[in-house]
Amino acid sequence: MTSPPATKEHASMSTPALWRHSPAIWAAPVAEGDPEPDWAFLRCEVHIDRPVAEATLHLAASSPEPGRQFVARASMNGAELGQGPVRAIADEHRYSSWDATPLLVEGANAIGVVAWTPEDRRVQVALRIRYRDGSEEVAAPSAPWTGLAGDRAYRPSGSIGTHYFVAPQEHLVGRDYPWGFDQPGFDDSAWSAATTKEPFTTLAPDPTAAVRTCEAAPVDIAAVGPGTLRFDFGGTYVGGLSLPGLGRPAQLTLRFGELLDEHGRVRAHMATGNHYEDRWDLDGHEPQIRTWGLRVFRYLEIDGLPPEAAESVRALGHVHPLGERTRFRTNDARLRKVLDLCEHTMVQTNGPLLVDSWSREREPYEADAYLQAKANAALSAEQELAGYSLDYLLQRRTWPTEWPFYLVLLAAEHAERGGDLGALAARRDQLAALLPTDWIDPATGLIRKLHGSDGSASVADHDIVDWPPSERDGYLFGPVNTAVNAVAHGAFSAMARIDEQLGHPDAPVHAEHARRLRETMNALLWDEEAGTFIDGLDADGAPLPHAAAHAGAFASALGVADAARTARIAEHLAPLGMPVSVYAAPFLLRALLLGGRADVAFDLLVGAGDRSWLGMIEAGAGATMEAWNEQVKPNVSCAHPWGASPLFLVVEDLLGLRPLAPGYTEFAVAPQVPEQIGHLGASVPTIAGLIEIDVSGEAAGRAVRVSVPEGTRCRLRWDGEEHLLGPGPHAFDRNR
Template identity: 30%
Template sequence: MLLPNNLVFNMRFRMVLSILAVILIAEVGAAQTPAASISKPAIDPNGESGYRALLSRGYTPLFNGQDLTGWRNPYPHGEAKVVDGEIHLLADKKFFLVTEKTYSDFRVSVEIHLPEGPANSGVMFRCHVDDDAEKKVYGYQAECDGSDRRWSGGFFDEARRRWIWPSTKGRSTDQFLAHAEESQQFFATPRVRNALNRNGWNRYEITCLKDVIRIEVNGVETVRFRDATDASGYIGIQHHGEAGQTYRFRNLFIKELPEIPADRHVALTEQQPVSIKRINETVTQIDFGKAAFGNIVMPVPPGRGTASVHFGEKLKDGRIDQTPPGTVRYGMTPIRLGQQLGNWVVPAPVDTRNVAQSGLMNANPPAVLTPPAWQSVMPFRWVEIEGVAADFPFDLVRRRAAYSATWNDDASAFECSDETLNRIWDLCKYSIKATTFAGVYVDGDRERIPYEADAYLNQLSHYTTDDDVQMAARTFDWLMENGTWPSEWSPHMVFMAHAEWMYSGDTEWLKHRYESLKSKTLMHRSGDDGLVRSDEADQNRHDIVDWPKQERDGFVFTEINTVVNAFHIKAMEQMEEMARAIGKQADAEAFAARVKLARASFQDKLFDQDAGIYRDGIGTDHSSVHANFFPLAFGLVPAEQRDGVLSWLKQKKMQCSVYAAQYFMDALFTAGAGQKALDLILADGDRSWKHMADSGTTISWEAWEMKYKPNQDWNHAWGAAPANLLPRHVLGAQPRTPGWTTATIRPCPGKLMLAHGKVPTPRGPVEIDWTNKATFNLSLSLPEGMSAVVELPAPDDSTGVFVDGAPRAAIQRGDRWHVDGEVTGSVRFEVK
């Protein structure tokens, strides 16, 4: 039956239909531009790349490509045979080929090629078989509709309730007819109506998790529905019964859910207390020095009755705060006193939101689970054991803290002449380590789900703090299957793929994921001028700009806004670059043309010539910091306008959240205002990382202070941006070419007197040591197989660059000396 949240469901699709009105306009215009070839994923005609891609993403084949092992035909009619690695179905009456095994929660992927002429097929899932019935196979089906009706991707209930979404009179039960009009309108919109390639291969992806069902056709979501009729069943494929027709299927894969990445990629580390204090006659407080996700193991306390273990992130008046603000964590677990010998694990209390696999329809994807064998974990620094005698061996209590199994504390280092900056580095580096507990990047402990923007910031900082980083690629795959709703979060998936490629240089990994990224550029919302449109629902909910809302510097939302379009253009630029890297030259040229069009429109329509800065959007004269630092960070500001935008931004304070500050600081460092960036990082007041470090927290916060986000948590790695800003900009090491074959060394010293450190790369560490006194001196050590292009600060009175004591050709451009050629190995530079 349909669960009693029809109201939520119907409200959601009324909103979707308003969005699709904008999509209709956008796609009509885009059809006459190069966008037509790059607006949605393409499927390889021979299927080989799709096969390898699914294996790469952790899927298990349902079909071995050789025979029909694992499948059966419950009908007396119909023929199924294997031809060139495909399953071909032939019949003159309807039949289904089904798996021999049943499945419950999963994501299944199947490619279908319909025959010419009248044709109808589909993928059965959680379906049932009654060998004694005439209609032997019944249950859920994802429709593959070859007719002019074009309901491909629809949700059908074979031999039972028939059409669920869309629904239609005479072919649906009454409970589904309530949304007949809106569901049919939904399938009439171009993006959904044209999702199926009628004369080619089509990829169907169906996700079932608890009662939530999603269907996607060629990357277009056609169904998101709740139905609890079936919790498990078979997978099946259909021949509709047209005589002489051959239906073709290939690349049949499944990934059973839930995935628990920490099973293989995270280890528990037992940690001793830093201090133990008897609070009163019944309570002992244990401090582990820093917060971590975990639980405790302790000897069994003697006696009868029960005691309590209190876990907390925050103290109040010297005790664990049992009513902390926001999502700062506290919990209590009762324990039994007994006569047993040995130790037992005391699990942390379970927050149901952190294990939810199917939340509200229009809310969160599934939470990332931790291994059941661990028992439950939570972030805490202190425990208070209440009700255990004072002579108990509290020094034997251990915290079992969860960190990435490959984390290397010695992989990275940073130290400079400002002690506060050093404390900020320590805080932010540990924040990245502490939040690796789930095996993929999650948004702290409030929801324990990945979000695209959070994950990208985590990724940048993980690369600069650890030397064996596979978590970024895992998180990317997770988010491609469990995406969230904000507009700008979608292009972050392109950023994540590009960053992973630049870090690893792995073009095979990129090839397996490139096509799916086309749906993440927001191209489907762009018009014939190349700019993305935002309808009312986008402006009210999907367009984030910054979070929480009060951090938006008064941003005015309009149909065409600067921030969303800056993300769109940057994502397309990176898609062009990645397309060239994997040999997709036609795509690269199409992206390049689209970027050129969008850049021209962006500058013409969104730049205020009189003020010399960008407006928030078309139809407003308001200019927020976000409308200016995002374009500057993304390299979208023309050279002749850059100084004006930078000058304006240098007058501003930290008028954004800890998330957007990543981009604000990137913009300032890259544009030559490194000292301004350091001033903001180190500013007095409560809107800086200095304030965060001075607070005593040991993991970065989700916001600058509780008053800016009352529900914030204290274990949120998107607040740890200096973990990448300091190595990338102050030390100055960044990849220039994929896989760090070439690096850019571009230190931004500002007023700092010295800095030294170690930046991990897949080829080994880059070691940098510079002093900024009467002259600027830099010692650089590169790992084998890496060369570097070097850009050094150019003080006003400097005349040239010396390398290992000898003059070296260099060109001064603005405030930088660009050293001629590339260097390798260990090199000393001096700017005189």
């Protein structure tokens, strides 16, 4: 079961005209003097008197901030349209839009809204219709909106949130729920007129495709106690439970969780601080029942469910539509498992913003968004999600010193993949303002800070290097920090590319900052004997006596080292295993690949043990984790989409696919597939079309096959030579 797709606002109707006759409303309190309810049911009916060509339902609602999620679910004639809106960037309010054309009928039509928020409670709905006769209107309700306070259907309960946000546990009382309120002819005579609120002054459409719901059957059902069933859905979902009506009274307790405890029970009191426990009191007259809000879970326990209903239990997920997805091909079963985990993670845990996770924080972070956007781009050609998250973070920066630098990298790569130079130009000045020019030491050109170089947490402009602190490989902090300088070098280089694409005169300025950084880092931070970069310089400018894996990995991955030193860094890193976190892992693996140690990188990518992606699967995680294991981070969450970096490591590094011109009109393919893999390939959707790459090892030697879309060209680097390829299929062999 899926929700209808979102739709773009009709071009002939401006935003003010769309909302002019649509009041902002909420449900009135049950009695005069009572507080305004957090839960609200709202409904109206609309009469249609002629054939409809196109109809769109728009919904604005406030405030999404307390729950860091949607405020309302909208439905029409008994069918859910979707939930919204997305969180706003600044002072504007966002509205969601759905195609209502298939649901409208001539005659009476009902619109229903279920909403929850404890702050600035407002909902505003507009139904825009274009008729087959060519006329167009924002349809007026047949009668004023009515509302019902929802605090009897959803009894007061606790929060499933953490200290970052609040969201309701759902104590659902079936006899008090207004089943069918979104159907025409529903008797709302006991409801009150909806309370009119202040209208929204600044409204803007959600720029991304609407999140859709999906359902998944369990892969395993087990009795774990008297009257208690446990359901394993095989992977993580963000949502809750969908259950057909039972036809008999029942009292159900629902416990959701990401992991099981040592007794095989669901850990509803999660390590993240969330407590996912709900109660449903059913009288047997309920139709299909669904949870309203968002839980992050792989496992579910239900107390009190009749055994015959077990097979009808479904996980209710919320999916940001990615469109056509990359099809990976490999004969390596370990890599297949890792890629399946990562793909499921991206499909099921993206949401309408590139957030750190939907369990603990529900908040975007710059570095996380950068990695998640790269994983999404390796899987689909969808661009809007990364674009909106980029704009969001340009207004809402987080604390680490180097995190804002990643937005410059994200913006450059996003434009190179999508080709939207207009959007890039609109962001250009904000991106340039993120560069650490105020921290440049005029004597050396290095980034040198007089404060914040101590590794402390959650303090603005303090260096992070890696997280949690135990994953820093003994990194020594100083006023000059090699990891910070490496990310800054990447940002200055990316800003130079941005300005070059836009024809901005500052391109040489940023390129010079990058050149000087690179030159001085190699002069002052390189340890010739160790064959890698040291952690930094102390307050007197003396070298710090330590070289953590991060120093070499970030410097190599972000272009500081030349080819010879990149190779030496790879040899330095090769025997270390995985001494860095899930966040830093792609930089370490890329450093190995750039330095010619694809064999070691691949072994780490598909390795087992408790510091690996296969280890996450072994631990029972249904999506990529934020840390390798609970010993590393006791409050670990098992649903962090930025941890799905194997997707882009396979596409960008092992297969070597990179855009050379905006929108992939020209692209590079430079495979680095180690001989441990007999076959590796992918069909990658891009904005320019489907790019297909296959590398295989056969008895006669190694072969590469590339299919180039129409209107593009490919620069293939293979067997030490470069080949310029036009549209169509191409194949090259080489002897072992």
